[in-house]
Amino acid sequence: MLPRFQPVLESCSGRTFEQAHTRVPSRALGSTRKEIEEAALRSAIQWQQEHPNGLELSNHWPPGALEEAYERCGVITKDYAKTFYLGTKLMPPEKANAIWAIYVWCRRTDELVDGPNASQMTPAALDQWEERLEALFDGRPYDILDAALTATVAKFPVSIQPFRDMIDGMRMDLQKSRYHTFDELYEYCYKVAGTVGLMTAPVMGVEPSYKGPLEEVYRAALSLGIANQLTNILRDVGEDAYERDRLYVPTDELERFGISEREALNGMFAQHSGKIDDRWVRFMKFQISRARAYFADAGSGVDALHRDARWPVWSALILYRQILDAIEKNGYDNFTQRAYVRKWRKYVSLPLAYARAKFPPVTTPPHKQSPTEPAL
Numbered sequence: 244m245l246p247r248f249q250p251v252l253e254s255c256s257g258r259t260f261e262q263a264h265t266r267v268p269s270r271a272l273g274s275t276r277k278e279i280e281e282a283a284l285r286s287a288i289q290w291q292q293e294h295p296n297g298l299e300l301s302n303h304w305p306p307g308a309l310e311e312a313y314e315r316c317g318v319i320t321k322d323y324a325k326t327f328y329l330g331t332k333l334m335p336p337e338k339a340n341a342i343w344a345i346y347v348w349c350r351r352t353d354e355l356v357d358g359p360n361a362s363q364m365t366p367a368a369l370d371q372w373e374e375r376l377e378a379l380f381d382g383r384p385y386d387i388l389d390a391a392l393t394a395t396v397a398k399f400p401v402s403i404q405p406f407r408d409m410i411d412g413m414r415m416d417l418q419k420s421r422y423h424t425f426d427e428l429y430e431y432c433y434k435v436a437g438t439v440g441l442m443t444a445p446v447m448g449v450e451p452s453y454k455g456p457l458e459e460v461y462r463a464a465l466s467l468g469i470a471n472q473l474t475n476i477l478r479d480v481g482e483d484a485y486e487r488d489r490l491y492v493p494t495d496e497l498e499r500f501g502i503s504e505r506e507a508l509n510g511m512f513a514q515h516s517g518k519i520d521d522r523w524v525r526f527m528k529f530q531i532s533r534a535r536a537y538f539a540d541a542g543s544g545v546d547a548l549h550r551d552a553r554w555p556v557w558s559a560l561i562l563y564r565q566i567l568d569a570i571e572k573n574g575y576d577n578f579t580q581r582a583y584v585r586k587w588r589k590y591v592s593l594p595l596a597y598a599r600a601k602f603p604p605v606t607t608p609p610h611k612q613s614p615t616e617p618a619l
């Protein structure tokens with residue numbers, strides 16, 4: 244289990260955390276994707292205005308404790324996500340440390356519902372995890388990995404709300420196994436992945452020459468999380484259905500393409516030829532074009548990021564987007580085949596991402612609106 248670490252920070256505020264930071268209940272985010280997006284952006288930007296240099300916590304770290312905390316986060320990030328870790332090594336150490344601390348918190352949160360002990364996970368355990376989150380934002384980390392995040396939020400204007408929302412996304416995973424509309428699915432994607440964009444963008448920062456509204460950059464960050472999660476869902480349709488009886492694609496959209504829930508759960512192969520059913524091909528084309536629209540929206544914001552942070556973001560975008568190409572190459576069979584990006588493609592993509600990060604086109608202002616829906 245998680246190593247116990249003596250709290251090393253004393254809160255000096257004299258106020259309770261609830262007094263210091265009014266909690267925005269996740270349920271109040273909204274019910275349409277527009278409302279969810281607006282509420283998430285409003286709260287992240289408000290936080291940044293109120294705490295431009297991070298939270299004021301009185302940090303009394305034992306000598307070497309902070310360095311060890313960040314180092315451990317770096318080792319874990321390297322273990323789980325080698326390519327991404329390499330990208331962060333090009334960032335200034337302060338930013339890389341912060342991104343690793345966020346990565347580790349997200350990874351641990353995800354493992355609660357997706358890891359080896361997931362079957363014992365209960366809503367009460369997620370409530371406890373959320374209490375730990377509140378404590379670490381109050382300067383009272385529970386263990387050394389939490390301490391790295393406490394130090395991060397004391398340095399960068401990273402809001403607590405996306406972290407709460409991610410835990411709420413894990414609650415959704417415990418409670419729901421079907422999503423009826425894209426608005427419902429969007430809420431889930433925002434909570435488990437769009438949140439990552441809002442956690443990391445304030446660490447990466449914007450390029451000093453960028454004069455547009457911060458909101459457009461944050462919206463692009465959110466879109467990258469949504470695009471990644473939609474891609475994950477499309478890649479894993481078979482695995483989610485066969486192993487977990489889960490269907491993340493919206494059921495009302497299945498219906499519009501003449502597909503029943505049962506068919507999508509069992510795999511859609513034409514009886515006579517054994518080939519993927521045409522209805523599924525049409526459905527997947529629609530889903531893939533929506534995911535691509537979110538990648539395009541995200542791409543429009545990356546050039547506004549500070550130049551020292553662009554490479555890992557372009558790499559993440561380019562590599563993940565290629566999973567959609569791989570689904571197409573597999574003839575849209577995401578029931579029995581798992582789309583992946585071949586090693587040589589990764590090696591080619593990384594210098595391409597580097598070039599794109601280093602030499603942005605002269606004019607690429609971020610999009611002003613979220614993507615419109617592709618035609619059915």
Ligand SMILES: CC(C)=CCC/C(C)=C/CC/C(C)=C/CC/C(C)=C/[C@@H]1[C@@H](COP(=O)(O)OP(=O)(O)O)[C@]1(C)CC/C=C(\C)CC/C=C(\C)CCC=C(C)C
Binds near residue numbers: 439461468
């Ligand atoms: C610089 C950079 C790319 C930073 C992101 C680093 C970070 C904190 C990642 C955390 C990822 C994580 C463990 C999230 C937990 C929930 C989860 C599993 C989400 C899915 C990730 C994919 O993980 P994986 O491939 O391991 O999937 P499996 O567990 O195997 O199923 C997600 C699909 C979400 C990942 C979301 C992002 C990486 C969002 C990226 C957005 C930005 C970095 C903002 C960029 C800014 C602009 C302006 C575009």
